[in-house]
Amino acid sequence: MHMSSVAPVAASEFSAEERESVYKAIFTRRDVRSQFKAGKPVPDDVLKRLLTAAHHAPSVGFMQPWNFIVIKSVFQKTLMKMAFSRANDEAAALFPDERRALYSSLKLEGISAAPINLCITCDRSRGGPVVLGRTHNYDTDLYSTVCAVQNLWLAARAEGIGVGWVSIVRDAELRKILQLPDHVVPVAYLCIGYVDELYATPELELRGWRQRLDLDSLIFNESWGNP
Amino acid sequence: MHMSSVAPVAASEFSAEERESVYKAIFTRRDVRSQFKAGKPVPDDVLKRLLTAAHHAPSVGFMQPWNFIVIKSVFQKTLMKMAFSRANDEAAALFPDERRALYSSLKLEGISAAPINLCITCDRSRGGPVVLGRTHNYDTDLYSTVCAVQNLWLAARAEGIGVGWVSIVRDAELRKILQLPDHVVPVAYLCIGYVDELYATPELELRGWRQRLDLDSLIFNESWGNP
Numbered sequence: 001m002h003m004s005s006v007a008p009v010a011a012s013e014f015s016a017e018e019r020e021s022v023y024k025a026i027f028t029r030r031d032v033r034s035q036f037k038a039g040k041p042v043p044d045d046v047l048k049r050l051l052t053a054a055h056h057a058p059s060v061g062f063m064q065p066w067n068f069i070v071i072k073s074v075f076q077k078t079l080m081k082m083a084f085s086r087a088n089d090e091a092a093a094l095f096p097d098e099r100r101a102l103y104s105s106l107k108l109e110g111i112s113a114a115p116i117n118l119c120i121t122c123d124r125s126r127g128g129p130v131v132l133g134r135t136h137n138y139d140t141d142l143y144s145t146v147c148a149v150q151n152l153w154l155a156a157r158a159e160g161i162g163v164g165w166v167s168i169v170r171d172a173e174l175r176k177i178l179q180l181p182d183h184v185v186p187v188a189y190l191c192i193g194y195v196d197e198l199y200a201t202p203e204l205e206l207r208g209w210r211q212r213l214d215l216d217s218l219i220f221n222e223s224w225g226n227p
Numbered sequence: 228m229h230m231s232s233v234a235p236v237a238a239s240e241f242s243a244e245e246r247e248s249v250y251k252a253i254f255t256r257r258d259v260r261s262q263f264k265a266g267k268p269v270p271d272d273v274l275k276r277l278l279t280a281a282h283h284a285p286s287v288g289f290m291q292p293w294n295f296i297v298i299k300s301v302f303q304k305t306l307m308k309m310a311f312s313r314a315n316d317e318a319a320a321l322f323p324d325e326r327r328a329l330y331s332s333l334k335l336e337g338i339s340a341a342p343i344n345l346c347i348t349c350d351r352s353r354g355g356p357v358v359l360g361r362t363h364n365y366d367t368d369l370y371s372t373v374c375a376v377q378n379l380w381l382a383a384r385a386e387g388i389g390v391g392w393v394s395i396v397r398d399a400e401l402r403k404i405l406q407l408p409d410h411v412v413p414v415a416y417l418c419i420g421y422v423d424e425l426y427a428t429p430e431l432e433l434r435g436w437r438q439r440l441d442l443d444s445l446i447f448n449e450s451w452g453n454p
Contacts, residue, residue: 008424021248197235
């Protein structure tokens with residue numbers, strides 16, 4: 001009988017130390033732009049561990065819609081850096097005068113400094129026309145792909161590797177650089193490399209861009225707006 | 228000089244044991260529908276730790292667009308269960324005959340069984356009209372919110388708590404139940420509770436719905452399709 005093979009097993013408990021390690025990864029993870037160590041490549045087996053962590057993210061209908069495009073060439077990084085710069089100039093112009101100087105002073109990417117760039121994509125056609133769990137929210141495949149990003153980010157933190165997410169780029173330019181087919185969405189473009197130092201709290205907070213919100217003010221009971 | 232306060236500090240290294248704990252959470256995390264323990268509530272301080280983990284997710288422009296709606300009442304759970312059932316009947320009808328019987332045999336939610344339901348939402352207006360990093364991809368706030376979901380999911384695993392993501396519900400019905408304003412998107416509706424047992428691999432794989440893909444086939448070099 002096939003059913004015997006689908007019985008759950010004892011959930012492996014976490015010790016207090018193991019639990020604290022998970023929280024350590026969560027609380028000390030940073031979006032890295034400037035701290036990548038020059039001249040220290042990420043070995044293939046370590047990169048494979050990070051991608052394996054990403055591949056074990058939850059996905060709607062077990063769709064596993066992700067692909068991983070590993071970019072190491074100076075040529076591709078240069079194209080990406082140029083695309084970022086164009087978009088960042090456009091972005092800076094959108095901020096009011098009193099914010100623009102601060103915006104322009106922020107370093108928002110580590111494309112060239114990071115030994116590895118990685119684009120995590122979502123193939124929207126992967127599960128066929130009807131995907132379990134996606135029937136009422138078509139974008140859950142994109143959400144699954146983001147879960148893969150966060151898995152990789154936390155695994156990287158545990159490996160001593162920093163990750164930065166570059167979102168300031170025109171979609172059409174990124175698609176052209178990576179030669180993406182139309183049914184594939186570039187969800188995250190990541191810069192990846194070893195780090196010795198990190199900011200103690202998010203860099204945008206330290207530089208006075210925006211403060212951390214009070215958690216209690218974000219929690220409601222039973223329905224929206226009910227404290 | 229303000230700059231001295233924004234210097235990075237030594238990145239706290241992870242020991243081999245700490246690193247393995249992070250991977251343990253990633254690899255043993257499951258989407259839980261049936262294993263919630265009856266009669267074991269989640270204490271408020273434990274729930275607060277999970278929400279704190281979610282609140283420390285990366286967010287575009289440090290926007291922190293999330294809110295957390297904690298649902299414990301039988302009334303709200305019953306409304307949600309009814310909304311799920313209606314949507315699930317619609318979903319079942321979309322599958323071809325040979326898949327429909329298997330689909331209908333799957334348990335896809337633990338709304339009533341889980342002591343806590345939690346909706347994690349995205350307030351698209353939170354950062355004002357121009358958000359750093361969102362100028363070229365408006366949906367990065369939704370992605371940030373999903374990062375919060377995955378942080379919570381992994382923290383929950385470390386706490387011995389299971390999480391299941393219910394995505395089969397009409398958006399309009401969920402919005403009405405939770406009284407969401409138009410500018411707020413319900414990104415994830417989660418069922419949360421203690422578990423003693425979990426499946427060794429994803430339930431949809433065990434039940435023959437879909438197999439895990441070969442990771443190597445998902446990795447490309449430099450651009451799409453380049454193995």
